[in-house]
Amino acid sequence: MPSAAHSLPIDVSGLCKSYGQVQALDNVSLNIAAGEFLTLLGPSGSGKTTLLMALAGFVRPDGGSIRFGDREMITTPPHKRGLGMVFQSYALFPFMSVAENVAYPLKIRGVSKSDQTKRVERALETVQLGGYGTRRITQLSGGQKQRVALARAMVFEPQIILMDEPLSALDKKLREHMQIELKALHKKLDATVVYVTHDQREALTMSDRIAVVNNGRIEQVETPERLYRQPHSFFVADFVGESISLPVTMANDQARLGTHALKTNLPIAQGRGGHRLVMRPELLEVTSGAVPETANDFSGKVDDIIYQGDSVLVVVQHATAGQINVRVPANRAGQTGLPSKGERIGLALHPEDTIIVPEHVA
Numbered sequence: 592m593p594s595a596a597h598s599l600p601i602d603v604s605g606l607c608k609s610y611g612q613v614q615a616l617d618n619v620s621l622n623i624a625a626g627e628f629l630t631l632l633g634p635s636g637s638g639k640t641t642l643l644m645a646l647a648g649f650v651r652p653d654g655g656s657i658r659f660g661d662r663e664m665i666t667t668p669p670h671k672r673g674l675g676m677v678f679q680s681y682a683l684f685p686f687m688s689v690a691e692n693v694a695y696p697l698k699i700r701g702v703s704k705s706d707q708t709k710r711v712e713r714a715l716e717t718v719q720l721g722g723y724g725t726r727r728i729t730q731l732s733g734g735q736k737q738r739v740a741l742a743r744a745m746v747f748e749p750q751i752i753l754m755d756e757p758l759s760a761l762d763k764k765l766r767e768h769m770q771i772e773l774k775a776l777h778k779k780l781d782a783t784v785v786y787v788t789h790d791q792r793e794a795l796t797m798s799d800r801i802a803v804v805n806n807g808r809i810e811q812v813e814t815p816e817r818l819y820r821q822p823h824s825f826f827v828a829d830f831v832g833e834s835i836s837l838p839v840t841m842a843n844d845q846a847r848l849g850t851h852a853l854k855t856n857l858p859i860a861q862g863r864g865g866h867r868l869v870m871r872p873e874l875l876e877v878t879s880g881a882v883p884e885t886a887n888d889f890s891g892k893v894d895d896i897i898y899q900g901d902s903v904l905v906v907v908q909h910a911t912a913g914q915i916n917v918r919v920p921a922n923r924a925g926q927t928g929l930p931s932k933g934e935r936i937g938l939a940l941h942p943e944d945t946i947i948v949p950e951h952v953a
């Protein structure tokens with residue numbers, strides 16, 4: 592067996608693509624490290640598929656550069672880019688068996704029959720479909736079809752694998768299971784993966800880094816944790832994770848909510864438009880006594896208590912900020928006892944959790 596080739600970095604620079612009036616890609620630049628799992632995350636119509644198809648060679652950009660390692664790819668046809676691809680629809684050949692589907696990329700590359708058989712078996716074992724080779728595609732469940740598509744994408748040991756919403760046709764339980772499996776599989780394959788999803792939770796679960804796409808532009812590229820805790824714009828803060836937000840005024844680097852000067856340890860990004868305070872429900876702390884001086888005080892009256900299984904949502908009415916949602920883990924709620932409706936409670940937002948973002952990136 593030939594040993595696996597090493598994964599390649601991807602360098603995208605100044606990529607543009609317009610369809611009539613629509614600027615699907617607006618000067619996109621992105622560096623993806625060799626072996627990285629990078630996710631393009633954004634709402635429908637933001638340009639994720641256009642960017643992925645440009646990487647694959649199916650969309651010809653109006654301008655810019657795409658390099659795999661040190662090779663410029665912009666004029667290279669799709670079949671010469673050496674990519675593995677998985678689509679939302681799987682795009683399997685329904686009239687072929689599982690093994691024939693997986694063998695297809697090897698066949699068109701002229702790999703010998705005996706080598707094909709070995710490599711197909713190994714790829715099917717990797718996706719836990721050992722022994723399924725003779726099945727028809729029509730005899731498989733959605734999750735199994737998805738795995739066949741995956742086996743076909745990796746059977747020729749590509750240095751780069753592109754995936755466009757590959758799990759979106761699966762039900763929630765199977766989707767969450769496959770997220771963990773795909774992540775584990777990436778660790779085994781020495782490949783750079785570019786993954787597309789509109790599901791922020793999926794992106795947080797799977798990625799080494801996430802590129803947030805908005806209106807044909809990349810707003811921020813970060814690790815999941817930093818993206819969640821230190822968003823650079825209101826769009827990113829709002830799209831990733833649960834939050835409520837309030838407009839604040841900025842003067843001499845001091846953010847104020849009404850007359851209250853906000854304490855924060857986080858950097859405040861520059862941008863266009865005003866700034867907003869972003870509060871994550873699980874980062875607010877219900878205090879037993881008064882809120883400590885070091886924290887921002889959002890104490891108020893409890894409007895409602897909503898049991899949600901794994902957590903309890905406490906809805907607090909604050910004099911100037913209005914309604915604030917606080918999430919308390921269910922086990923902790925059980926231990927400390929929950930406040931009751933109508934009670935006044937202390938609510939602290941600590942400086943390390945106080946996120947202030949510009950409305951728009953610069």
Ligand code: ADP
Nearest residue numbers: 610613615633634635636637638639640641642
């Ligand atoms: P996403 O994958 O994030 O949902 P797309 O990359 O498919 O977004 O689309 C980005 C924008 O480009 C959308 O406004 C879409 O309507 C437009 N678009 C994409 N492909 C074409 C095309 N072949 N012709 C015209 N407009 C297109």
Ligand code: MG
Nearest residue numbers: 636639640641
């Ligand atoms: Mg798409």
